[in-house]
Amino acid sequence: MVKFLSEEWIEYGKSYIHKNLDPAKDLGNLTTSVLGVIEHVPPHDTVTNFYLELQDGHLSDFILRAGDAIIEKQPVYVITGNYGAYRDIFEGRTGTAMALLKNRIKLKGSKIEALKIIKQLDGLIDALRKVTDEFEE
Amino acid sequence: MSRYKVITVKKTGLDDAVAIAKKGTHCGMCRIDFLGTGLCPSGRKHGYLAYWPQGRMELVKHLNDGTLKPTKTLIDIANSCTLCGVCDKQCNFATQLRPEKVAQALKDYVNSLDSSEFQNVPEDAIVKGLRAIVGEQWATNDPMIIASYVRSIIPPGVPLDFYVVMPETSEQVSQIIQFANTHNLPFLPRSGGTALSVASPTVLANATNLERGIVIDLLRLKKLKIHPESSTAVVGAGVTSFELQKEAYKHRLRANVAEAGAHVCANIATTGIVTTWGNAYGCFADNFIDLELVDTDGTIKKHHELEISNPYAVDNGFANISLSPPYIVTESTVKLFPVFDDEEAVLVPFDNVEDALDMVLELGRRGVGLSLAVLSYKYLAEFICPTRQIATDFEDVCKNYLKLRYVLDVVCKKEDKKIVEDIAGYTIDQDMLKNLILGSPKLASLKNSEFMKILSEEKDPLRVIFAGPMKKHLEQGLDATPANIAKVYDADLQDFFKKIYAKPEFSNVVWLHAFRILPSRLMRQRMAMGPGGAVWAGDKNHILKWIKMFSDVGDKHHLEHALGFISPLDHGKFIYIEYDYFYDHNDPNAAGRISATLLETTEKSLVLGNIFTLINYLFKGIYRKEHVLYPLPKGLTPEEDTIFRDVLHSLLGDYEEW
Numbered sequence: 001m002v003k004f005l006s007e008e009w010i011e012y013g014k015s016y017i018h019k020n021l022d023p024a025k026d027l028g029n030l031t032t033s034v035l036g037v038i039e040h041v042p043p044h045d046t047v048t049n050f051y052l053e054l055q056d057g058h059l060s061d062f063i064l065r066a067g068d069a070i071i072e073k074q075p076v077y078v079i080t081g082n083y084g085a086y087r088d089i090f091e092g093r094t095g096t097a098m099a100l101l102k103n104r105i106k107l108k109g110s111k112i113e114a115l116k117i118i119k120q121l122d123g124l125i126d127a128l129r130k131v132t133d134e135f136e137e
Numbered sequence: 138m139s140r141y142k143v144i145t146v147k148k149t150g151l152d153d154a155v156a157i158a159k160k161g162t163h164c165g166m167c168r169i170d171f172l173g174t175g176l177c178p179s180g181r182k183h184g185y186l187a188y189w190p191q192g193r194m195e196l197v198k199h200l201n202d203g204t205l206k207p208t209k210t211l212i213d214i215a216n217s218c219t220l221c222g223v224c225d226k227q228c229n230f231a232t233q234l235r236p237e238k239v240a241q242a243l244k245d246y247v248n249s250l251d252s253s254e255f256q257n258v259p260e261d262a263i264v265k266g267l268r269a270i271v272g273e274q275w276a277t278n279d280p281m282i283i284a285s286y287v288r289s290i291i292p293p294g295v296p297l298d299f300y301v302v303m304p305e306t307s308e309q310v311s312q313i314i315q316f317a318n319t320h321n322l323p324f325l326p327r328s329g330g331t332a333l334s335v336a337s338p339t340v341l342a343n344a345t346n347l348e349r350g351i352v353i354d355l356l357r358l359k360k361l362k363i364h365p366e367s368s369t370a371v372v373g374a375g376v377t378s379f380e381l382q383k384e385a386y387k388h389r390l391r392a393n394v395a396e397a398g399a400h401v402c403a404n405i406a407t408t409g410i411v412t413t414w415g416n417a418y419g420c421f422a423d424n425f426i427d428l429e430l431v432d433t434d435g436t437i438k439k440h441h442e443l444e445i446s447n448p449y450a451v452d453n454g455f456a457n458i459s460l461s462p463p464y465i466v467t468e469s470t471v472k473l474f475p476v477f478d479d480e481e482a483v484l485v486p487f488d489n490v491e492d493a494l495d496m497v498l499e500l501g502r503r504g505v506g507l508s509l510a511v512l513s514y515k516y517l518a519e520f521i522c523p524t525r526q527i528a529t530d531f532e533d534v535c536k537n538y539l540k541l542r543y544v545l546d547v548v549c550k551k552e553d554k555k556i557v558e559d560i561a562g563y564t565i566d567q568d569m570l571k572n573l574i575l576g577s578p579k580l581a582s583l584k585n586s587e588f589m590k591i592l593s594e595e596k597d598p599l600r601v602i603f604a605g606p607m608k609k610h611l612e613q614g615l616d617a618t619p620a621n622i623a624k625v626y627d628a629d630l631q632d633f634f635k636k637i638y639a640k641p642e643f644s645n646v647v648w649l650h651a652f653r654i655l656p657s658r659l660m661r662q663r664m665a666m667g668p669g670g671a672v673w674a675g676d677k678n679h680i681l682k683w684i685k686m687f688s689d690v691g692d693k694h695h696l697e698h699a700l701g702f703i704s705p706l707d708h709g710k711f712i713y714i715e716y717d718y719f720y721d722h723n724d725p726n727a728a729g730r731i732s733a734t735l736l737e738t739t740e741k742s743l744v745l746g747n748i749f750t751l752i753n754y755l756f757k758g759i760y761r762k763e764h765v766l767y768p769l770p771k772g773l774t775p776e777e778d779t780i781f782r783d784v785l786h787s788l789l790g791d792y793e794e795w
Contacts (some may be wrong), residue, residue: 040321081697084321084350094348097787101344102461103433104323112456 003134004037004090005048011063012131023057025113026123030054032090033061034121035075040082041066042136051075052124081105087135089125096121138249138380154242155309157199157234159723161194161252162660163289163334165398166231168226168356169379171654172637174226176337179217184275184303184356186330187280189215192223192285197239199284199409200466201248205297207247207257210281215240215247224495226633229626231654232661233524242682257278260457263320266303267351270312275303275357283352291331293343293441293621305357307429307437313353314465319649323350326465326678328374328400332407337664338722340732340789346459355400363388368473369426374402374466381471382652390473395416397654402428402466403738408766409758411671411713413546413650414508416501416705418474420713421762428698428759438464441757454770455499455743459756460788465760479551480507482646483558484544484565486599487511490684491677494544496560498674498712501705505556506550508650514541515699515717520655522577523625530581532641538589543700563604567610571644576615664722666731667701668738670750674705680712681750687716690738694730696720711766736785741783746772 002008021027033053041048053061056109063070085104088094097118099105108112114121145372167190170176179188184595184627193214199205204336214635218240228234258279260268267276273580275757277283290679300322304310308749310326314626317324325347327333360373361380365388370380380393385392386561393414395404404410405428407422420423428440439707487493492509500506512520514535522528535541543567547557573580583589595601619638641646668687672680678743692700701715718734722728744747747769757765773781 024473029430036198042321045319056357072722078568082321084323088348095774095787095790097784098460101365101458101788102323103463104461106433112454115458115784116780117457118780 001063001133002131004040004065005050005066007064009128009132010050010062013128014059014062016060016131017062017127020060021123021127022023025090027057027120027135028055028117029057030120031056032077032117033073033075035070035073035078037078037080038083038084038086039067039080040084045051057079064089076109078108079105080108083136090132091128091135096125151234154239155644156238158194158197158201158239160232160234160662161221161236162232162662162664162722163189163191163195163330164231164657165191165329165331166379166654167191167227167236167778168329168658169377169398171379171397172226172230172650174223177223178219179214183217185277185285185301185354186289187282187285188217190228190240191242191289193218193285194236194419195240195289196281197243199287200243205280205284207250207254208279208281209255210256210277210279211243211255212247212282212296213744217297218244229498229630230634230637233628233658234662239380252359253544262323263300263351266316266320267300267313271304271309277301278307286327286330286352286354288337290325290327290347292337292348294348295348299352300348300350301352303354303356303357307358307431310353310358310431310465310467311435311437314431314433314639315350317351317788318433318435319544324346324353325350325461326353326355326357326374326403329377329397329398331660331763332398335664337480338664338728338731338791339666339735350505353465353786355465355467356401356507358402360468363390363473365390366474368463370471370618372401372469372471374400374468376401379654381650384653385473386476388473389476391476392471392473392649393420393424394653396656397652398657401471402469403472405445405469405758406466407756408754409760409762411704411706413508413702413704414548415713416504416509416707416709418472420706421760421763421765423472423760423762425469425759427470428464428466429468431467432464437467448603454771455752455777458752462756464759474507477550480548480647481551481554481567481572482507482548482650483554483567483708484546484570485547485557485561485564486539486541486603487543487598490542490543490700491681493545494677494680494712496545497559497678497703497705498709500545500557501674501709503556504708505553506547506549508546509704510546511700511703512544512546513700513702514543516659516701517541517544518577519658520580520649521574522658523622527578527581527625528585528658531577533584534580534589538584538593539602540593541599546650549649563600565603566647569603569608570646571616572612572616572617574646575619575638576617576627578622579615584683585794644736651746659717659719663719664731665717666735667715667717668735668751668752669701669713670748671706671711671713671750671756671769674709674712676747679745679747680714683742683745684714684716686741686745687738690734690741691716691718694734694737696727696730696734707762707766740778740781743770743773744778746770 036050038048048066050064051070224236258304264278281297355374358373358375360372379397392420411420430438518531590597623635697719701717742750
């Protein structure tokens with residue numbers, strides 16, 4: 001298990017997804033991309049971004065950047081929320097759809113299209129949840 | 138196994154306090170002065186829910202469970218009650234409960250504790266920060282206060298990892314939200330709380346309530362100013378429907394409002410105030426001129442500002458769901474409408490829904506009436522009968538003897554009354570309505586009587602009793618006096634209720650419609666859940682099919698159920714329907730069945746298509762009705778239905794299939 005939003009989290013996450021998620025069965029051969037913007041990251045109240053891309057159900061890109069924005073990518077969805085909201089999602093206290101519908105995270109992109117792939121997104125989050133249990137207080 | 142000293146029969150000597158507390162449904166009627174008694178002095182002074190009768194009832198449940206260790210605040214909560222008896226009168230009118238016995242039990246419990254039995258909860262950094270915004274008194278992390286919010290914004294069974302804050306201004310709301318975001322805490326505004334309490338025993342509890350974080354109780358935003366020159370009112374988020382209506386009536390004006398205890402601003406944001414007055418007064422954005430909003434970043438905006446994100450466009454369809462308001466409406470400028478001297482209420486009785494529907498559609502299209510609705514006999518009985526038992530017997534009389542299944546309920550001006558009477562043939566007029574209200578115990582008592590048996594054998598008992606020779610006998614036989622209806626109350630309250638029913642407004646159907654104090658009776662000692670929505674008025678078969686679906690699902694899940702109301706909207710182009718299910722909120726099995734019913738009726742409505750359901754309009758109240766109601770979504774395809782189930786699964790987890 002590794003720390004949430006660390007480089008290890010990215011590496012373990014990639015490895016876990018490659019090993020455990022079936023591109024067709026679990027990820028529906030999905031092609032999409034998500035930029036996560038995490039605000040108010042403790043302890044210094046900073047912003048951290050991660051970018052995750054799927055091509056035909058295969059994880060093709062997963063990067064992390066603290067401070068600077070990831071401007072070179074053109075994500076289908078941008079999901080912005082504070083650290084507390086992301087932490088609740090990755091700790092399993094709330095689901096992605098629930099956080100979205102309760103305005104705890106904000107989506108840039110079609111909410112309707114995002115909800116249509118919620119099963120696959122939940123699968124991805126669940127995989128990333130399995131490699132992290134360490135969070136900032 | 139209980140961890141802390143428990144409120145018990147043995148301890149308090151009051152064997153029904155806990156039972157009373159469990160029957161509480163957070164109807165909120167103890168927080169409005171609808172009987173002219175004045176308000177609970179403790180609640181008015183301290184604000185937090187724990188100091189109101191409904192909050193004390195919630196606290197007693199927690200202390201009875203043994204899951205809550207007292208803090209010193211409990212002493213203050215218990216002692217702040219003066220046992221003035223106001224809550225008993227209010228609660229008895231609405232739900233027949235006696236909250237004062239609960240308050241006494243709490244006092245006895247507190248007196249039984251020694252100082253070692255109190256826990257100390259230190260002020261933490263979050264409370265300090267919140268207090269810096271709102272003042273020392275108005276932010277807390279005390280579990281005694283937090284527990285009182287369980288079931289009306291905090292889901293039952295979760296750790297009390299919450300803060301409660303009571304801002305007084307929009308600026309304070311803004312600062313609280315910014316503070317919450319900086320400290321990574323979720324937040325949710327609370328107004329009346331009744332809608333949240335309705336969802337609380339069901340599968341929707343976690344979806345609609347706050348899982349942790351900051352409860353922003355909006356009760357202190359009490360600004361209320363009527364502008365008679367422009368027929369508008371400026372209303373703060375802490376103002377209830379009843380309070381607004383009371384002020385508006387002083388100027389011979391009327392607001393389009395939800396139930397008496399509901400908060401006006403929250404209703405605007407949540408469901409757009411769809412009422413029986415909607416055909417004449419409008420719905421959704423028709424209700425207001427302007428709003429003051431605080432967004433989820435804490436920015437204060439006015440609805441008229443150009444910078445606001447487009448408030449008028451809305452995606453329709455099943456996936457456009459919101460479970461939380463996009464803005465907190467902290468202040469609204471609402472429209473008011475004239476009260477006419479010649480307004481009257483008139484009811485048209487029906488033995489079937491098809492004919493009632495035909496007539497309400499006809500009146501809606503013609504623009505007849507100010508308030509216009511088809512009510513089921515169950516609504517009629519629940520509203521006018523002073524106790525649950527009398528309502529049950531009254532229902533029996535209506536259904537099995539009078540063949541009175543529905544009434545078309547019209548509040549109108551004199552010229553419109555004539556149209557109603559011409560179309561109807563015969564009606565129940567205002568005098569007879571007064572007799573039915575004051576004489577409801579007597580009418581209910583005629584169940585199984587020879588008189589009713591003879592009447593039921595008539596071809597058209599409704600005509601015989603409301604338009605024929607029996608009308609005079611009925612009027613005389615009902616013994617409809619304030620003194621007689623007061624006899625059904627507890628002995629110590631009879632004098633009080635005799636005076637209440639002697640007030641003209643308590644048997645004036647127009648006043649009762651405008652002030653909406655009677656719907657709380659649907660919640661007496663059990664929960665009422667009313668899904669529904671809108672359909673085009675032009676396809677009667679579709680409407681009837683939809684109503685039948687609600688009925689069939691209720692039967693399938695063994696729930697008590699009935700049509701609530703049908704009202705036209707937008708000049709009769711739409712029909713709004715509420716269908717109600719009733720259940721014991723203390724019975725987990727019943728809560729499971731109501732959850733299944735909610736999910737099943739929603740899915741079936743979406744598959745049926747051309748129906749605008751609760752999930753289509755929840756938290757879209759600030760949009761224009763034209764953008765919410767047009768176009769109605771098409772029925773889900775099997776592929777879309779699968780996606781809908783995926784979304785529900787993501788939201789609700791491994792919920793049992795329905």
